[in-house]
Amino acid sequence: MLRLPALVLLTLAIAFGGGTWSAARMLKATSGFGSIDLGAWSAYPNLQTSAADPFARAHRAGDGRILLGRAEGLVFTARTDEDGFLLSGRCAYEISGATPPARFWTLRIADAGGAPVQSPPSYPDSLNSWTTLRRTDGTFSIRVNAAPEPGNWIRLDTSSAVTFVLTMVDTPTAASASMVDLDMPKISRIGCRDA
Known part of the structure; x- marks a missing residue:
């Protein structure tokens, strides 16, 4: 008698x-449609605009983060290096290159969920345009690893997958229609521990 109910x-x-x-699960898997891929870097220029697709709006609402508007800047993320291998801690x-x-x-470096990867005190876990040393032609080279190095260096020492996040503030790139022609920094893997 109670079996059917x-x-x-x-x-x-x-x-x-x-x-x-x-x-x-699907909302966490993507930031929506309309990504622009430049080498290893990808961005969603319409994520914070009224032109965002329904999936991007739902992702933005569930994420709880304040994003930059299109006129304010643009956030590029890289999950792989130039050869297509996933970034690993x-x-x-x-x-290297230029922005x-x-x-x-x-x-900065983030984990797979987007949270910043913290370094111990007195170790750099991010760099910015004011603190990065440049060559005479305006390009730079940043090393990302566990061992300290002279010059531009960000500490990376974790066992999980990571993401590189490049946030550009007040850039004409965000309003540009020809973003596919932009030069982005190249991400080269130097080597891996326990490999």
């Missing part, structure tokens, strides 16, 4: 639970 309740619980889980990298024009930019 119990089966109906079980079916509804599985359907609603599975639907909620799959929707939450057990590897050493060199980020598109911007009044100010920062480069």
